[in-house]
Amino acid sequence: MNLDFSFFTLNIISNFIIKGLLFSIKLTLVTLVCGLIIGTMIAMMRLSKFKILNYPALGYVVLIRSLPFVMVILWVFILIPLVIGKSIGSENSAYITYIVFESAFYSEIMRSGIQSVKKEQMQAGYAVGLTYFQSMRYIILPQAFRNMLPVILTQTIVLFQDTSLVYAIGAYDLLKGFEIVSKNFNRPVEAYLIAAVVYFIICFSLSYGVKLTQRKVQIAK
Amino acid sequence: MIEFKNVSKWYGNFQVLNNCTFSIQKGDVVVICGPSGSGKSTLVKTINALESIQQGEIIVDGIKLNDPQTNLPQLRARVGMVFQNFELFPHLNVIENLTLAQIKVLGRSKDQAITYGLKYLERVGLLSQKDKFPGQLSGGQQQRVAIARALSMDPIIMLFDEPTSALDPEMVGEVLDVIVKLAKEGMTMCVITHEMSFAKNLSKRVIFMDEGKIVEDCSKDKFFGNPDLLSARAKEFLSKILRNN
Amino acid sequence: MHYTFNWSFFFKSIGGKETYLTWLVTAWEWTLxxxxxxxxxxxxxxxxxxxxxxxxxxxxxxxxxxxxEIFRNIPLLVQIFLWYHVIPHFIPIINKAPRIVLVVMAIGLFTSSRVSENFKSGIQSLSIAQKHAGLALGLNTLQLYWYALLPQAIRIIIPTLTSEAMNIIKNSSVAFAISIAELTMFAMQAQEETARGIEIYLVVSVLYFISAFAVNLISQFIEHKIKIPNQTFVKQ
Incomplete structure (x- = not known):
């Protein structure tokens, strides 16, 4: 029953934990930005009336969503060296995987976001002489993004939690930091307990923030 | 049989019931009317404790409602209630809707419950619909089933909360007929309605509510026959509603 | 990019009568x-x-x-480590449980937070008057939920429950972290031993796909079975 947290000094935190935390945050932010951009493009493809755009986008989303995240991580990890002929390391492989994976999820969110904007809005855009892309860029997407903001943020919290899955290819993230500390000091109980608390505090405060934004969005409507 | 003594209720700072006192005797048929938001629906729902009260006392058939000892389910089983939107259980067919509470609350056997259920279903003229689901019936039929459901519990009083206001006009009649028939048979009841001709036909007594207060509690003859004796609010309400009819 | 497929290793023995193929089948059983x-x-x-x-x-x-909030805001992988490293320290009897029990508990509790959200919003989407109707008939709270509210709520949330069930199949892959020989663990180990990653990942991915598809079929069957004629559960 006796727990001993004394090994967990500031020194340990800055040496092992911060490095992992920074990678997890960077992975989350890079994936958020790139995933949203690519996801929006996929969403537009899926809503296109041209089958040649529509079907590949649909196939991509269905394929990615039917695979476990860990399998996608493994896939990218062996496919990249095969395609470009050399290994790029697990951190870089993680960036690619997470963008590939999350784009599919963000695309679904953006798709329902675009659909949540009334059809007449697009026609109103055409009516004042805007092109398809201009109407999308200046009229539809800003509304879609705003309607979906809470969902996008919630998905991003899930994404932050999922960064722990880079464990499968040994990249150095927040969880890896705690694992190393646990092994170095042979204190797995304390190390994983702290890990859980840290993840909880981060994710709980983020989701509390999302709730506040949600309220604001609702008021703005 | 039912007694309200100085009953008050608040939603936050908003007072929905303001010092309401009245009583209903066995065999009484009371119509409650008033503008929307006047608290009449809340008042009726306090009779079977679907709405709680903060002040005063309600006694139903000798049982104090705000006594924590009171077994509310047992009491509610004896007070029949018919809702504005019928509120049949959509996942149960008609006969299951009628027998559920008889079996689970009154402890009747399944056969007994079905016998009772069919008897009342016949009285509302819907015996042939017994195996249908609520979604397959018209609004008027659903409301008649809801009345039969309440009657199968052998209630000592029936509460009607705007029983026809959610119905298409051509279905109002069939439901009103059932209610009038019940009243003639001596059922004690309390009816919220905006159908004034129905109200005249149905009851001897009218309660008029406004802003949570019972403004008038008088005979129907006084209410409809002598508008000059009524309060200004009741007069205004009457003239508005009669003009619309 | 040039790659020659070779599937013959699946029939290679890994000791006794066991081959990679039989190992794969066992792994699939573990996943399920x-x-x-x-x-x-x-x-x-x-x-x-x-x-x-x-x-x-x-x-x-x-x-x-x-x-x-607790089970939603801690990553599943961390929860698995909690069950593996931390909880046995406080409840020693857990040490005696097979590792698969730990994974089942971790995944079950993690997902229970999401299922609870589904049930909550399903029940809350029913109108308050339905609750009143049940109470007015004299049902007590348990009867009200069991006979009146839950049968309606469950029909509303079947689609979201289905996607949770499909998520569980995908999330079971995280069991590799404590070396349970399910599909993902098989994929990682067999890939290392044979260096035929593409073939192995392909087969494993297809099996995940089939499993999720089967869940979808089962759920559609259930949805059809308990469907009520002419009924949409919409709040009035």
Whole structure:
């Protein structure tokens, strides 16, 4: 029953934990930005009336969503060296995987976001002489993004939690930091307990923030 | 049989019931009317404790409602209630809707419950619909089933909360007929309605509510026959509603 | 990019009569077993907690909210490590349990927070008047939920429950972290031993796909079975 947290000094935190935390945050932010951009493009493809755009986008989303995240991580990890002929390391492989994976999820969110904007809005855009892309860029997407903001943020919290899955290819993230500390000091109980608390505090405060934004969005409507 | 003594209720700072006192005797048929938001629906729902009260006392058939000892389910089983939107259980067919509470609350056997259920279903003229689901019936039929459901519990009083206001006009009649028939048979009841001709036909007594207060509690003859004796609010309400009819 | 497929290694022995193929089949069974029991735990606990959160009792509501926040805001992988490293320290008997029980509990509790959200919103989407109708007939709280509210709520949330069940199959892959020989663990180990990653990942991915598809079929069957004629459960 006796727990001993004394090994967990500031020194340990800055040496092992911060490095992992920074990678997890960077992975989350890079994936958020790139995933949203690519996801929006996929969403537009899926809503296109041209089958040649529509079907590949649909196939991509269905394929990615039917695979476990860990399998996608493994896939990218062996496919990249095969395609470009050399290994790029697990951190870089993680960036690619997470963008590939999350784009599919963000695309679904953006798709329902675009659909949540009334059809007449697009026609109103055409009516004042805007092109398809201009109407999308200046009229539809800003509304879609705003309607979906809470969902996008919630998905991003899930994404932050999922960064722990880079464990499968040994990249150095927040969880890896705690694992190393646990092994170095042979204190797995304390190390994983702290890990859980840290993840909880981060994710709980983020989701509390999302709730506040949600309220604001609702008021703005 | 039912007694309200100085009953008050608040939603936050908003007072929905303001010092309401009245009583209903066995065999009484009371119509409650008033503008929307006047608290009449809340008042009726306090009779079977679907709405709680903060002040005063309600006694139903000798049982104090705000006594924590009171077994509310047992009491509610004896007070029949018919809702504005019928509120049949959509996942149960008609006969299951009628027998559920008889079996689970009154402890009747399944056969007994079905016998009772069919008897009342016949009285509302819907015996042939017994195996249908609520979604397959018209609004008027659903409301008649809801009345039969309440009657199968052998209630000592029936509460009607705007029983026809959610119905298409051509279905109002069939439901009103059932209610009038019940009243003639001596059922004690309390009816919220905006159908004034129905109200005249149905009851001897009218309660008029406004802003949570019972403004008038008088005979129907006084209410409809002598508008000059009524309060200004009741007069205004009457003239508005009669003009619309 | 040039790659020559070679599938023959699947029939190579890995000791005795066992081949990579038989190992694969066992691994699939593990995945399905974890998923099945994980969903069972998630469904039961999620339903109870979700119901708690719709009651008028503030202790039950608070308990349900805390439960949901805890299991939703810690990554599944970390929760698996909690069950493996931390909880046995406080409850020593857990040490005796097979590792698969730990994974089932971790996945079950993690998913129960999401299932509880589904139940909560399913029940809350029913109109307050339905609740009143049940109470007015004299049903007590348990009867009200069991006979009137839950049968309606469950029909509303079947689609979201289905996607949770499919998520569980995918999430069971995280069991590799404590070396349970399910599909993902098989993929990693067989890839290392044979260097035929593409073939192995392909087969494993297809099996995940089939499993999820089967769940979808089962759910459609159930949805069809309990469908009520002419009924949409819309709040009035």
């Amino acid at each position: 077993t974890i998923s099945f029991f994980g969903f069972l735990v998630a469904f039961i606990l999620g339903a109870i907690v979700g119901i708690f959160r719709t009651t008028n009792n503030k202790y039950l509501v608070t308990f349900g909210n805390i439960w949901t």
